[in-house]
Amino acid sequence: MEFDVENVDGGRAVVAPRGRLNMVAAPRLRALIARTVDDGHRQVVVDLAATEFMDSSGLGALIAGLKTARQAGGDLRIARVTPQVAMVLQLTNLDRVLRPYDSVEAAFGAR
Amino acid sequence: MPGEPRAVRVLDTCAEPDCLDQVHELLEQLWEDAPEIPAEHRMRFELAVAEVTANIVRHACGERSGNEVALELRLLLFQDRLEAQFRDTGQAAEVDVEAVQMPDELADQGRGLAMARVAADQVAYQRDGEVNRWLVVKRCA
Numbered sequence: 001m002e003f004d005v006e007n008v009d010g011g012r013a014v015v016a017p018r019g020r021l022n023m024v025a026a027p028r029l030r031a032l033i034a035r036t037v038d039d040g041h042r043q044v045v046v047d048l049a050a051t052e053f054m055d056s057s058g059l060g061a062l063i064a065g066l067k068t069a070r071q072a073g074g075d076l077r078i079a080r081v082t083p084q085v086a087m088v089l090q091l092t093n094l095d096r097v098l099r100p101y102d103s104v105e106a107a108f109g110a111r
Numbered sequence: 112m113p114g115e116p117r118a119v120r121v122l123d124t125c126a127e128p129d130c131l132d133q134v135h136e137l138l139e140q141l142w143e144d145a146p147e148i149p150a151e152h153r154m155r156f157e158l159a160v161a162e163v164t165a166n167i168v169r170h171a172c173g174e175r176s177g178n179e180v181a182l183e184l185r186l187l188l189f190q191d192r193l194e195a196q197f198r199d200t201g202q203a204a205e206v207d208v209e210a211v212q213m214p215d216e217l218a219d220q221g222r223g224l225a226m227a228r229v230a231a232d233q234v235a236y237q238r239d240g241e242v243n244r245w246l247v248v249k250r251c252a
Contacts, residue, residue, distance in 0.1 A: 060218075
């Protein structure tokens, strides 16, 4: 799995994983989000448009990232989920904790 | 359960993280045998199979390295259901699958088997002599 990172102005960053977000990729996503927040980008949006598959490890990485961002006074949101990722969120009732936004812009814009 | 499978796909591999991609590829092959199965059933079955696979990779090796633990996965397509039959030569799984629950909302680990159980219709584990056997069933009828 590859990760694209875009640092937007004002302490924001977009992280875009590409491929399968599973036990192989999840530790890398955790570390990447931690580094991103540590660098001062505390508002993180994870753009999941190219994440074709996510399992419980990947979900755990998103939750860990959410906690990291919030502990730093920021937040983590997710955007553009694929049907498979939407299903994982619904099965675990986590689509309120990790509410999927239709676009990266909407994810940043929401309060 | 009665009936002969319409299609069977088999993977012989070992309990290393690389096997996860092989498992997804095997599922893709099975979908070629069964193009009529709706996406929802496919996604749920795939998720449960991937979670059990990850559980085996994570826990079955013990002191051994992953390439010393053999893993065989058989995917079977029946008239009314999909089955995944796992056989691995790793250490016994110390888990009561029936008792597995989802952890708290903000838990960032420990959801794997609970995820498999909510995605599929049945997830079962059995120690059989020196091997582990996992079963995942997703009804499609």
